[in-house]
Every structure is written in structure tokens, then in C-alpha cells.
Amino acid sequence: xxxxxxILFTMLPFLAHSTAxxxxxxxxxxxxxxxPSLQNxxxxxMNYCFGCHSTQYQxxxxxxKDLGIPIELxxxxxxxxxxxxxxxxxxxxxxxxxxAKWFGTSPPxxxxxxxxxxxxWLYTYLRSFYYDLSRPFGVNNIVFPNVGMPHILEELxxxxxxxxxxxxxxxxxxxxxxxxKSDGTGELNEEEYNQAVLDLVNFLEYSSDPIKLxxxxxxxxxxxxxxxxxxVFVLLKKEYWRDxx
Numbered sequence: 001x002x003x004x005x006x007i008l009f010t011m012l013p014f015l016a017h018s019t020a021x022x023x024x025x026x027x028x029x030x031x032x033x034x035x036p037s038l039q040n041x042x043x044x045x046m047n048y049c050f051g052c053h054s055t056q057y058q059x060x061x062x063x064x065k066d067l068g069i070p071i072e073l074x075x076x077x078x079x080x081x082x083x084x085x086x087x088x089x090x091x092x093x094x095x096x097x098x099x100a101k102w103f104g105t106s107p108p109x110x111x112x113x114x115x116x117x118x119x120x121w122l123y124t125y126l127r128s129f130y131y132d133l134s135r136p137f138g139v140n141n142i143v144f145p146n147v148g149m150p151h152i153l154e155e156l157x158x159x160x161x162x163x164x165x166x167x168x169x170x171x172x173x174x175x176x177x178x179x180x181k182s183d184g185t186g187e188l189n190e191e192e193y194n195q196a197v198l199d200l201v202n203f204l205e206y207s208s209d210p211i212k213l214x215x216x217x218x219x220x221x222x223x224x225x226x227x228x229x230x231x232v233f234v235l236l237k238k239e240y241w242r243d244x245x
Contacts (some may be wrong), residue, residue: 023143028123030202032213038067041203044196045110046078048152052099052107055090055207063090066210104148114208119201126153126197130162130180142177157193158186 031037042063045055064074064086071086079086081093096106114122125143129151132140137150139160151160163179188196206212 025118025120025124025143026127028119028198028201030119030123030198030205032202032206034202035068037199037202038206039069040196041199041201041206042067042069042078044153044200045203046080049110049200050080050090050092052092052094052103053110054092055111056109057111058090058207058210059087060084060090061086062210066206107149110204110207112208114201114205119205122201122204123197126200127194128180129154129157130160130177132162140177142180153193153197154186156186156188156196158182158184 060074060079061071063069064071069078075086094107100106117125121143125141128142128144129139130142132138134140135146136148139151139154141147141149151157154160160180160182162177163181164175165178166173167176168174182190182193186193
């Protein structure tokens, strides 16, 4: 009995979280087989994310090889540290102590973020920043309320204005942010921005599992081999047991 009581109290936080409402996530539907998407994704990552976030379990050379980027092009356009080598791990130079002071916490490494959060979460999160002057960086986020991160893609999207709706909280009506709408000052229109975010998420998914496509292709070969082996096995069994039957 005591064992079940301990298990129940252990599970209470998870049960409360599961019943606290379901966050709507937009489907990413990214394509790991699209090299143009991955190439644009790594370009966006290096230009907008790498200043604070590293992917320290990847190497520049491996990324260039996997994504079909010539080594010299990678060196000239996507490696910003003049002392970095093509064989180096993709680590940025931001001091962790300074980063924690600026942002409240040290920006996490993003090598495995797609496996931890999921691509749908990332895709929705990067499209859910909205203008909020009460926050230190002037923006908030629907998916991650009170996030301590600036809207790094603002120049592409423009200033995202919040869309409000009235909801009942207890016996009171409150205004909640249910969506965002760009003010049109960004370099990209809404469709182009969504595609840019999708490309970035595509790269982050590749980063979290670089051999995923190879593994899937190998899986089909294994299934084909097993299917062929099954046919041979059935025919062989019939041949051996033909006289018995």
C-alpha cells in the first residue's frame, strides 16, 4: 500500500501537467532529403543562431559533406572565426558567464534540440514571438511564455504583433495571445518566413541525427532481404517436406 502511495505522489506533477491544457503545435512537415532546404537552414543557423547557440557535437567538415556544400564555400561563408579549422567542432566563442548574465541563463547547445523538443515544437516556437515591451528584449512567446531570448529572426519576419482573444479563467474574462501577425516590415513575406523557419528546423533535425536518412534507407534494404529470405525459406521448406505430405 505504501508503495502505491509513493508512486501516486511521484506521478502527481506529471498528471497535473497532462491535464493542464494541450498546446497546439503546427506541423513542421520538413524534408531531410531536401539539400536546398538544409543548406538554407545551416546558413540561417550560422547567421542568426550561432552567435549564442553552438552545435558542439558537429564538425564543420561533416556538415559540409552531408549537405553538399563545397569546403571552400563553407570556409568563406559559414565559418566566422578566422582561427577555426574545417575539422573543428561547431562551438561559438560566447563566454558562458557573460551569456548567463545577459540572458538569465546560458544559451543551450542546439545539437540535439530537435530530438528533445521535436520539430513541431521548434517550428511553432520560432513563429510565436510577439511584441511585448514588458519583457527585457521587447518580445514574448506564446509557446514559451516569458522566454529570456530575443526574436533573432525579426529582421526577416518584421515586428510580430499579438492577436488577442477573450477566454474565461475561472469566473473572469481575460485577454490572451492566440496568434501573431507581422507588421510587414520584414525582409520576407509570411509564406517566405514560414519556409525559412522550416529550413532552419530541417537543419536542426539533421543536426540531432545526421544518419537518420541513411538508417531509413538501410532499413528498407534489410526488409527487402528478409522478404526475399522468407520466400526462399518457404520454398525450401516445401521441397524438404514434399515427400512427407
